[in-house]
Amino acid sequence: MTSGTADFEALLREALAPIDPPADLAHRLELTLVNLTELAQEELESWELSTMRDPRNWVRPAAAAVVGTTAGTALVLLRVRARHRARRAGSGNLLQLAERTLQDIAEETRRVLPDR
Amino acid sequence: MGDSEAAKKKAELDARFTELYRAHLRDVYSYSYYRVGNHHDAEDLTEQTFLQAYRHFERAMRESNGRPLRPWLIRIAHNLAANFYRDRSRKPEAAIEDADVISSVHTTESLVEGREELQSILEGVAQLPDDRREALIMRFALGMDNREIARALGRTDGATKVLLHRAIRQLEGIVATPEETQA
Numbered sequence: 001m002t003s004g005t006a007d008f009e010a011l012l013r014e015a016l017a018p019i020d021p022p023a024d025l026a027h028r029l030e031l032t033l034v035n036l037t038e039l040a041q042e043e044l045e046s047w048e049l050s051t052m053r054d055p056r057n058w059v060r061p062a063a064a065a066v067v068g069t070t071a072g073t074a075l076v077l078l079r080v081r082a083r084h085r086a087r088r089a090g091s092g093n094l095l096q097l098a099e100r101t102l103q104d105i106a107e108e109t110r111r112v113l114p115d116r
Numbered sequence: 117m118g119d120s121e122a123a124k125k126k127a128e129l130d131a132r133f134t135e136l137y138r139a140h141l142r143d144v145y146s147y148s149y150y151r152v153g154n155h156h157d158a159e160d161l162t163e164q165t166f167l168q169a170y171r172h173f174e175r176a177m178r179e180s181n182g183r184p185l186r187p188w189l190i191r192i193a194h195n196l197a198a199n200f201y202r203d204r205s206r207k208p209e210a211a212i213e214d215a216d217v218i219s220s221v222h223t224t225e226s227l228v229e230g231r232e233e234l235q236s237i238l239e240g241v242a243q244l245p246d247d248r249r250e251a252l253i254m255r256f257a258l259g260m261d262n263r264e265i266a267r268a269l270g271r272t273d274g275a276t277k278v279l280l281h282r283a284i285r286q287l288e289g290i291v292a293t294p295e296e297t298q299a
Contacts, residue, residue, distance in 0.1 A: 005284070015241070018146045025163070029162070
């Protein structure tokens with residue numbers, strides 16, 4: 001390596017110095033990851049569809065599925081919403097439709113959050 | 117596998133992912149920033165990269181055979197950046213969004229004096245073809261070696277060495293004659 005090349009590479013290294021991420025990004029990401037790895041897991045593990053016939057029980061699992069505003073959970077909701085629209089016409093009653101939607105949330109969440 | 121065993125395995129995997137995240141957040145952010153040219157999109161890209169990585173982490177661990185996962189992580193950012201440009205039908209911004217970035221990163225007096233030269237290098241980097249620009253970012257911003265860059269770009273070690281060499285030569289030419297190449 002010539003000294004000219006070495007000098008140029010040194011300048012290049014200075015020009016492309018690493019950039020620290022903004023503190024709020026690190027904070028937000030950590031929070032999202034913690035939510036994904038802990039909160040959703042706890043909620044979803046205790047989620048038993050047999051209790052879902054009572055609409056009063058729908059809030060907590062739904063909250064687990066949408067925990068955080070992440071792309072992963074957004075993906076769950078987008079997919080579920082798309083299926084919900086397609087399925088609405090075929091469902092006999094509102095309770096049946098709601099139960100199927102909850103089952104979809106569970107399936108999609110397991111896909112987005114593997115091994116849960 | 118029992119529930120407690122599965123939970124333990126998952127906890128270990130999450131702990132490994134946390135290590136990966138802490139070790140390489142700055143790498144992913146630096147790559148994203150130099151790739152897209154502004155902080156706002158770099159934050160989005162960084163966030164998406166780690167979420168995508170989390171989804172596929174178990175498989176990556178299984179298939180890595182103990183090799184470092186940084187190239188895999190950067191490859192995710194690379195693919196997401198490509199989608200980002202395709203979706204928005206636009207190219208990277210020609211120069212870094214604000215000149216203050218340079219002064220905030222390089223704080224010594226001598227470097228501030230050389231600021232113009234560093235700025236012209238950054239502008240030159242932005243003019244390079246995508247693969248050459250990415251190779252330079254990985255080498256000089258992230259300090260990746262040829263093998264890591266090769267894995268991140270899906271190339272052979274030899275092809276990566278040639279790519280880096282040509283990128284530096286082309287950039288030297290651009291910086292030496294900016295008015296001709298920028299016209």
